[in-house]
Amino acid sequence: MSIEPKIRVGVLGATGYTGVELVRLLLQHPNVTITTLTSERSAGEKYADVFPTFRGQCDLKLEKIHAKEVAKQTTMVFSCLPHQTSMHHVPTLIDYGSKVIDLSADFRLDKLKVFAEWYGEHSAPSLLKEKTYGLPELNREAIKDAFLTANPGCYPTATILGLAPLLKEQLIVTSGIICDAKSGVSGAGRPPKQLNVYGEVNETLRPYGVDKHRHTPEIEQELSKLAAKDLLIRFTPHLIPMDRGILATIYAKPIKKMSTKDLLLVFEKFYGKEPFVRVLGEGQFPNTKHVRGTNYCDIGVHYDARMELIIITSAIDNLCKGAAGQAVQNMNLMSGLTETTGLMGTALVP
Amino acid sequence: MSIEPKIRVGVLGATGYTGVELVRLLLQHPNVTITTLTSERSAGEKYADVFPTFRGQCDLKLEKIHAKEVAKQTTMVFSCLPHQTSMHHVPTLIDYGSKVIDLSADFRLDKLKVFAEWYGEHSAPSLLKEKTYGLPELNREAIKDAFLTANPGCYPTATILGLAPLLKEQLIVTSGIICDAKSGVSGAGRPPKQLNVYGEVNETLRPYGVDKHRHTPEIEQELSKLAAKDLLIRFTPHLIPMDRGILATIYAKPIKKMSTKDLLLVFEKFYGKEPFVRVLGEGQFPNTKHVRGTNYCDIGVHYDARMELIIITSAIDNLCKGAAGQAVQNMNLMSGLTETTGLMGTALVP
Amino acid sequence: MSIEPKIRVGVLGATGYTGVELVRLLLQHPNVTITTLTSERSAGEKYADVFPTFRGQCDLKLEKIHAKEVAKQTTMVFSCLPHQTSMHHVPTLIDYGSKVIDLSADFRLDKLKVFAEWYGEHSAPSLLKEKTYGLPELNREAIKDAFLTANPGCYPTATILGLAPLLKEQLIVTSGIICDAKSGVSGAGRPPKQLNVYGEVNETLRPYGVDKHRHTPEIEQELSKLAAKDLLIRFTPHLIPMDRGILATIYAKPIKKMSTKDLLLVFEKFYGKEPFVRVLGEGQFPNTKHVRGTNYCDIGVHYDARMELIIITSAIDNLCKGAAGQAVQNMNLMSGLTETTGLMGTALVP
Amino acid sequence: MSIEPKIRVGVLGATGYTGVELVRLLLQHPNVTITTLTSERSAGEKYADVFPTFRGQCDLKLEKIHAKEVAKQTTMVFSCLPHQTSMHHVPTLIDYGSKVIDLSADFRLDKLKVFAEWYGEHSAPSLLKEKTYGLPELNREAIKDAFLTANPGCYPTATILGLAPLLKEQLIVTSGIICDAKSGVSGAGRPPKQLNVYGEVNETLRPYGVDKHRHTPEIEQELSKLAAKDLLIRFTPHLIPMDRGILATIYAKPIKKMSTKDLLLVFEKFYGKEPFVRVLGEGQFPNTKHVRGTNYCDIGVHYDARMELIIITSAIDNLCKGAAGQAVQNMNLMSGLTETTGLMGTALVP
Secondary structure, rough: OOOOOOOOEEOOOOOOOOHHHHHHHHHOOEEEEEEEEEEOOOOEEEHHHOOHHOOOOOEEEEOOOOOOHHHHHOOEEEEOOOOOOOOHHHHHHHHOOOOOEEEOOOEEEEOHHHHHHHHHHHOHHHHHHEEOOOOHHHHHHHHHHOOOEOOOOOOOHHHHHHHHHHHOOOOOOOOOOOEEEEOOOHHHHHOOHHHHHHHHHHHOOEEEEOOOOHHHHHHHOOOOOOOOOOOOOOEEEEOOOOOEEEEEEEEEEEOOOOOOOOOHHHHHHHHOOOEEEEEEOOOOOOOOOOOOOOOOEEEEEEEEEEOOOOEEEEOOOOHHHHHHHHHHHHHHHOOOOOOOOOHHHHHOOO | OOOOOOOEEEEEOOOHHHHHHHHHHOOOOOEEEEEEEOOOOOOOOEEHHHHHHHHOOOOOOEEEEOOOHHHHHHHEEEEOOOOOOOOHHHHHHHHHEEEEOOOOOOOOOOOOOHHHHOOOOOHHHHHHHHEEOOOOOHHHHHHHHOOOOEEOOHHHHHHHHHHHHHHHHOEOOOOOOOEEEEHHHHHHHHOOOOOEEEHHOOOOOOOOOOOOOOHHHHHHHHHHHHHOOOOOOOEEEEEEOOOOOEEEEEEEEEEEOHHHHHHHHHHHHHHHOOEEEEEOOOOOOHHHHOOOOOOEEEEEEEEEEEOOEEEEEEEEOOOHHHHHHHHHEEEEHHOOOOOOOOOOOOOOOO | OOOOEEEEEEOOOOOOHHHHHHHHHHHHHOEEEEEEEEEEOOOOHHHHHHHHHOOOOOOHHHHHOOHHHHHHHEEEEEEEOOOOOHHHHHHHHHHHEOOOOOOEOOOOOOOHHOOOOOOOOOOOOHHHHHHHEHHHHHHHHHHHHOOOOEOOHHHHHHHHHHHHHHHOOOOOOOOOOOEEEEOOOHOOOOOOOOEEHHHHHHOOEOOOOOOOHHHHHHHHHHHHHHOOOOOOEEEEEEEEOOOEEEEEEEOOOOOOOOOOOHHHHHHHHHHHHOOEEOOOOOOOOOHHHHHHOOOOOOEEEEEEOOOOOOEEEEEEEHHHHHHHHHHHHHHHOOOOOOOOOOOOOOOOOO | OOOOEEEEEEEOOOOOHHHHHHHHHHHHHHHHHHEEEEEOOOOOEHHHHHHHHOOOOOOEEEEOHHHHHHHOOEEEEEOOOOOOOOOHHHHHHHHOOOEEEEEOOOOOOOHHHHHHHOOOOOOOOOHHHEEEOOOOOOOOHHOOOOOEOOOOOHHHHHHHHHHHHHHHHHOOOOOOEEEEEEEEHHHHOOOOHHHHEHHHHHHOOOEEOOOOHHHHHHHHHHHHHHHHOOEEEEEEEOOOOOOOOOEEEEEEEOEEEEEEEEHHHHHHHHHOOOOOOOEEEOOOOOOHHOOOOOOOEEEEEEEEEEOOOOEEEEOOOOOOHHHHHHHHHHHHHHOOOOOOOOOOOOOOOO
């Protein structure tokens, strides 16, 4: 029963999977009032009619985006708009006084040139530099002061959290790192396309984006910061027949001989106080269902003494810690709230 | 930040699917402290080791059942023990002062003879009569005063809620009612058996228990009370390749000609103030994913004017409104709490 | 090693799920050469590039439809075109000498008026009357002489086969028959739409088309012939999270008291010599996985003595016995081949 | 219509997933008569009662194993018995004149010491040396003369076929090879255990056997032969929520700079005449559904020029090319039949 006024929040692009997950989390958040939900396709409809799951829980109507109006109604805006759309609205939101957490890729990269190479021209280049990269475990203090937070991609979150302790402590060779990643189908988005038709993805498994995937530059940018030197990574994503979940299986060479126990000490020290990173015990490895619908990142490590190779396995829910949950975590930090507020739910079994 | 003392709660049989769902809900409940979790198979292990989902959320160890000890540690006990096991522990719990919500079938039937026919001998026959049937929408006031609540079965919950308004208002013929029901695989329980092996149930659909299903007498008992006369029902369950969810498709003959609008008026009047029953609009029908992990029962109705037949479709999560969620709803009533406390989460999309 | 010349076959609309299933079956058929595959969307592409499953098995390129040309290249054409498209090509194919098996709904209904009510204007009304309804178990002799066979719909196949013995023998009341049907997602077709996106249908169950489904008039037409009087049926389809399979659970009232054994005698007599209808023993019921990828229809029956109600459960693969397999069965009959040729594969386990 | 007598075949352990897949394939094989099916658990039952899929296709009864009797009834025996059981029956079968294809791990390893380390004592050590390793693409001529063929494991088949051309041509560094493998749940077998219960594996993804997996020594043994030097491999399997399918994603360092085109030339030359290995074009990668139920191995390759790293993706059906299909391929070779006989079916779409 807090006396302080609630945060007035808007969600742009509230009918994509990331937007819906945000609304789900925000409705359970004790310090938030949702004032605005936008959707270009479904403007005018009640949110609970588009997503009957929300019957009895959300009375809002969807609106078209008017960034200025949204800014007036809110103190915090989450943009779940597509890449290259979000950047056209974010400057206005900021100019008119809202803090913004952007869940698209538009502000994740630091360098205009890299952005241009992967996405095209940027309409708000100065904000690229002023944004804060929203991975709380690595960037907590900066996020507290941010006015524009670029919420990390799902694959980057799992991969960076899996490698951060070892890169930071300079325990692995920075060349030749391999990330073999696996994602549930919600990563392909909600709008219909041949790729996400049930019959095409059910009961099957395949790699995709083997030669080029847009999350690679983001991962490399952040890992390079951790390593304090430029590095490259091999990133191979696969599509898995399940709704949610990402598992990153990462292979890296140690600088010197180690053991699984040594590795665990490093990870436990690095993440010991983190509320959302759970380092598993020796011989234990993550299971995406254990983090489904939660903001946890579960990490299991193994030292292959025969090969002298480190194996890190890192699991998140792509829509939660990989998107909306992490965005709420960022909102909590940017708003002076306890970081875990509204994020302590447990995964369903089964 | 309530000042009143929390309810001290125990869960017997905490490692079955129903028990886990209870623990998930109770951990989120603001007025509850879990003091005791039991499991005969896993006694001595930490709960979070058996279910890694609970790492960082539950520090309890599993114990073997000592009913007397459990009663001392609790004011409310949920029994998720198997049929014919539960009835051996419940009397002791009650004698030593705990209220009990029993999620087995041991106290659902009213008549000893019927129990004997379907399950065998009853070890606590007097409690069969003294228990309260825990379907809050029909029995709210009695539950508030109950010391032993028999939590309804999953199929009965969906079926009874689907038929209650029409039987109560005497709008349907009481003979010839058909319930064609469909359930996710968690209904078959967590212990391994050929029936719930992945390869046997994945990508397939089949009826089961066509000639005899133990939920039939429970359904008929409660529907007969509503109709104020004895009635029979045809009940055909089917197994569906999904974790959770029940859909009951019910067919009944109207006493007189009606329309879908007429039907909706009846249902809206009956359930208008119910927090957990959502009557859908004309032309809308339930989807089990919309209620997954929630305590909602979604109901859609249709009047087939060509056939003069009423079709009612009723969806719940078998583990939540069909078991653990309803049990928490009962606990809230039995404890003088707001009925919806701890039960207002939204289903994941997707 | 047959000496007789192979049947030259064309498939119109070869890139929908029904078309692909046909190609799969025809490639295994010892008496067939596929000469022509058409697709408006993918014309010019190699079939094995669109469906990599067929690499090394099919070298054909997809063409646009030129009905006259197709007729020249073939003696038998399967049309898997959409409703209201097929009827524009079929007359030309027939005029130029090909026999046609039409898998759309365009020729299934007998009466122009009923067609108009459900689909709109018909461009080839005389063929509506001249076609043969292609359900071999009921219509074998006529099919042998047919030049245009209307291949039954998937739901109608399961439902009609389930009811035929009882209607033919006048053992059930013709009013009040209920068919509660369940189908896998491939029934919704291959082109992307919100309805068949993985996240919308995975892990969930829902009814659809409750107030009106286009298969109803086809079912009623054929059942009425069997009953020798007009009858209506309540038909409620549900969408099940699996690729393939239909289960029809049918409820009908007996004319007089019976037993399950009586029912089995009726079904065994009626279907005893049928190669593709398997009547299951007492207490056994179908499982869609047991017929997946096959041309079988598995039927299990039960007499509910308490309710005096007959329950028939009938399972097929919607794309095989419900479409392409039955079409090949019809081709065999129309071509003087053994009816089971090319159709004796077994379902995968699991 | 062959005049030559059919091969008389027995299947030991015919009720496990591998055994059932064998029966399915053998029933479709034009040169085979199945004489004997054994099962310790289900002896005395009709096969079609245990697996109703086979109703109307197989009339055999299951028997207990009497190796001597089986040998009399057969010329070829497939043993699908568990590891360390098979080796007790194989010597008798051979002594009494049957050829044997063993699908367990009992004869795959060459060295007694390695076998002992991973499995325990071997009861027929001389046969370990005399057996032929049954990977036809690498060992065809030897298999033609074999009397005891050790059928490769599923993971080894996918991995060895993926690496063979590069190791044989000495194009990759033999240290540091990584195989990140993914398998459907049927790999865990048919008998119920917590691991393969639907709710435990559905909608989730996890690594397993990260520190030790029994397929590692088999893979290393065969790769070392190809490389003509001892090598080690990092092998990390993952469990995927689908019935069938294996995908191996393999990472290896080139000896010198290459391109994807160079890689494709190597693979196309190596596998150009193979009926069951399909090398995909540039930018194409396998999809396990494309090989489901078939004997194909689909391979896609990519050269990562930034990292100077080779990525090979190799997909098979674990029960078919990874077990029963490959066993039939071996039977064809051992019996002087065309290698592809009975194995040219196409995968279901979808």
